[in-house]
Amino acid sequence: xxxxxxxxxxxxxxxxxxxxxxxxxxxxxxxxxxxxxxxxxxxxxxxxxxxxxxxxxxxxxxxxxxxxxxxxxxxxxxxxxxxxxxxxxxxxxxxxxxxxxxxxxxxxxxxxxxxxxxxxxxxxxxxxxxxxxxxxxxxxxxxxxxxxxxxxxxxxxxxxxxxxxxxxxxxxxxxxxxxxxxxxxxxxxxxxxxxxxxxxxxxxxxxxxxxxxxxxxxxxxxxxxxxxxxxxxxxxxxxxxxxxxxxxxxxxxxxxxxxxxxxxxxxxxxxxxxxxxxxxxxx
Amino acid sequence: xxxxxxxxxxxxxxxxxxxxxxxxxxxxxxxxxxxxxxxxxxxxxxxxxxxxxxxxxxxxxxxxxxxxxxxxxxxxxxxxxxxxxxxxxxxxxxxxxxxxxxxxxxxxxxxxxxxxxxxxxxxxxxxxxxxxxxxxxxxxxxxxxxxxxxxxxxxxxxxxxxxxxxxxxxxxxxxxxxxxxxxxxxxxxxxxxxxxxxxxxxxxxxxxxxxxxxxxxxxxxxxxxxxxxxxxx
Numbered sequence: 001x002x003x004x005x006x007x008x009x010x011x012x013x014x015x016x017x018x019x020x021x022x023x024x025x026x027x028x029x030x031x032x033x034x035x036x037x038x039x040x041x042x043x044x045x046x047x048x049x050x051x052x053x054x055x056x057x058x059x060x061x062x063x064x065x066x067x068x069x070x071x072x073x074x075x076x077x078x079x080x081x082x083x084x085x086x087x088x089x090x091x092x093x094x095x096x097x098x099x100x101x102x103x104x105x106x107x108x109x110x111x112x113x114x115x116x117x118x119x120x121x122x123x124x125x126x127x128x129x130x131x132x133x134x135x136x137x138x139x140x141x142x143x144x145x146x147x148x149x150x151x152x153x154x155x156x157x158x159x160x161x162x163x164x165x166x167x168x169x170x171x172x173x174x175x176x177x178x179x180x181x182x183x184x185x186x187x188x189x190x191x192x193x194x195x196x197x198x199x200x201x202x203x204x205x206x207x208x209x210x211x212x213x214x215x216x217x218x219x220x221x222x223x224x225x226x227x228x229x230x231x232x233x234x235x236x237x238x239x240x241x242x243x244x245x246x247x248x249x250x251x252x253x254x255x256x257x258x259x260x261x262x263x264x265x266x267x268x269x270x271x272x273x274x275x276x277x278x279x280x281x282x283x
Numbered sequence: 284x285x286x287x288x289x290x291x292x293x294x295x296x297x298x299x300x301x302x303x304x305x306x307x308x309x310x311x312x313x314x315x316x317x318x319x320x321x322x323x324x325x326x327x328x329x330x331x332x333x334x335x336x337x338x339x340x341x342x343x344x345x346x347x348x349x350x351x352x353x354x355x356x357x358x359x360x361x362x363x364x365x366x367x368x369x370x371x372x373x374x375x376x377x378x379x380x381x382x383x384x385x386x387x388x389x390x391x392x393x394x395x396x397x398x399x400x401x402x403x404x405x406x407x408x409x410x411x412x413x414x415x416x417x418x419x420x421x422x423x424x425x426x427x428x429x430x431x432x433x434x435x436x437x438x439x440x441x442x443x444x445x446x447x448x449x450x451x452x453x454x455x456x457x458x459x460x461x462x463x464x465x466x467x468x469x470x471x472x473x474x475x476x477x478x479x480x481x482x483x484x485x486x487x488x489x490x491x492x493x494x495x496x497x498x499x500x501x502x503x504x505x506x507x508x509x510x511x512x513x514x515x516x
Contacts, residue, residue: 050365165385172375175367179424182333182354183379183431226366230411235366 021255030141030208030261033149034247036156037205038217042243043163044198045218046225046236047174056093056195057215059108059115060202063089065211066115068136069122079151082203089115090195098191116211139210139262141251148204155200162193163236171232209262217243220269227273227280246272285346286311286467287332287435292341294324294331300339301327303491309484311346314461314468316478316498318507319488325471326357326439328488332469333437345435350467351379353432355424357439357471363413369423370408373399376430391430398426401456403449418444425453429460436460438470442477454481475507 021027048054067082074081089111096107123133135143163170173180173190181187198218206214225239250265257264285308294302301324309315317325330336332343333352353376361367377391387395399405402422407415412423421444428436442450454477461468472478478485478498485501487494494506501507 050362052362165383167385168375168378168381168387171367171371172378175365175372175375176356176359176361178330178335178356178359179354179376179427179431180378181335182352182437183376184351185379226364229366231368231409232366232371 017252017256021252026142026144027251027255029146029149030144031248031251033144033152033204034141034208034251035244036149036152037201037208038221038243038247039240040152040156040159040197040201041205041214041217042221042225042239043159043236044194044201045220045222045243046232046239047170047194048198049219049222049226050174051177053094053097054215054219055105055108056090056097057198057202057218059093059112060086060090060199061206061211061214062112062119063115064203064206065136066117066119066122068206069119069133073122073126079147079203083200086199086203087196090199091192094191094195135210136206137211138260139206139208139213141208141261143207148207151200152204155197155204159197159201162197166190167233167236175232209265210260213262213266216266216269220266220273221246224269224273224276227276228283230283242269242272242276285309286313287469288342288344288346289332290342290344292328292331292343293339294327294336295339296324296327296336301490302331302488304341305486305488305492306341307486307492307495309467309469311467312461312465313484314482315470315484315486316482317469317471317486317488318473318475318478319493323489325488329437329439329469329471333435350434351431352435352437353428353430355428355438355441357443359424361412365413367412368408369399369404369410369412369415370395372412372423373404373426373430376427379431380433395426395430398429398456401452402426403452418446418449421445422449429456432460432466433464434466436466436468438468440471440473442472442474450477457481479507 048057064082064086067085068078071078071081093108093111169185170190172185173187177187202214205217209217221239221243224242225235229235229238246268247265250268251261253259253268254261254264287309289308290306292302292305293300305328317328319325327336331338333354374387374391374395377387377395380391381387396405399408402425404419404422404426407419412420415423425441428438441453445453457468460466470482479502482498485494485496485498486492487501487506494501494504
């Protein structure tokens with residue numbers, strides 16, 4: 001039966017592909033770090049998107065790019081420079097958004113393009129850096145080091161602990177900051193913690209996803225989950241599941257078709273959002 | 284021994300001074316209604332008292348430090364597509380008492396269910412908050428405020444958007460709540476008649492204080508008469 005044969009050989013090709021994927025240490029590293037980052041980004045994303053802070057992720061990614069380029073030029077350790085810079089930027093952007101939403105919105109756009117410009121100028125000053133810059137802009141799974149994997153494991157542990165221990169307070173602060181503040185929950189502390197974890201997620205995640213694409217890891221799973229979920233708990237869990245599934249599918253597609261990983265993950269996430277949008281019409 | 288002491292408080296809002304030199308004191312268990320025309324600074328004053336707006340000058344002192352307050356905002360900025368069930372929203376009123384425990388106790392759930400029941404929203408528990416009508420959402424937020432109030436309950440226009448049956452039930456519930464908890468209640472109201480009938484003390488503001496005293500004194504002062512034209516409910 002030709003159809004059976006075709007199916008069997010397709011299965012064999014798939015198995016062969018998966019075997020090939022898992023035979024590379026760098027891919028295992030990328031999968032481990034990427035899955036952990038996807039999980040963190042999705043959970044933090046639910047809170048960020050609902051607080052209308054979606055653009056902060058984008059702004060921070062650009063700041064991270066600027067910081068990484070400067071680190072490369074000066075020969076400093078990339079993470080040691082960019083993590084503190086991005087954390088500082090996260091607090092700054094958070095403060096801006098708290099004070100006035102419209103001004104904050106414009107300020108994020110200004111800061112992110114300024115950081116990108118600084119990064120590009122810095123990169124152009126040093127010859128032979130085009131490859132590195134390209135990989136920071138669009139991501140590269142080759143760039144994931146064992147240190148990145150350890151750092152993402154630590155980050156994921158922190159994010160999961162936060163969400164499990166303080167789930168109800170996170171909900172309360174996300175749903176209505178004024179109420180939470182009046183009730184005596186440390187709203188500012190939660191916002192700061194959220195900014196800190198988001199900053200670290202972005203710096204580590206942009207190695208895989210790229211500067212221009214990392215914010216989609218924060219926004220897409222959250223908005224997809226919001227289409228189909230009617231409670232905060234189910235939205236958080238669904239966003240995490242969507243994010244992980246899309247990450248693995250994206251890596252697989254990128255490997256099979258030889259296309260960039262970050263871009264593949266974004267496209268798969270967009271497809272998931274389209275599906276969630278349609279499903280959301282019927283639930 | 285006043286529970287809340289507001290001294291010479293001025294608050295600027297949107298570039299202009301909305302509250303000007305307001306002073307008053309409340310004892311524990313007092314029930315104050317703040318009345319005044321639209322734009323007289325009632326909401327701004329209560330937001331300043333509970334620390335949501337910075338004070339331009341003056342001070343607000345709670346005996347025994349910052350109170351755990353159940354607050355019903357006049358308006359909420361909740362997104363239309365926020366995934367939250369009614370049960371989640373009401374229970375979130377208990378979140379401040381959780382400490383480091385990740386789970387609500389039976390007592391927390393009992394209290395949340397009690398208020399949902401009394402405000403006629405128990406049947407909506409699993410429904411999404413965003414799908415409710417304005418009046419129903421108001422009742423959910425009222426239940427949440429009751430859940431959170433241990434020392435102080437601050438309600439900004441609690442009966443706005445409620446029908447008269449529910450509004451009457453709300454006043455009954457508030458009475459029982461006060462008897463049971465001895466919490467201090469501050470309520471902003473358009474409804475001067477209901478304020479006089481229910482609250483022990485009245486603060487009438489027009490940016491500054493026009494009247495502060497008991498509701499009997501307020502009626503005697505004749506100031507409440509000016510409201511007849513714009514009375515709500």
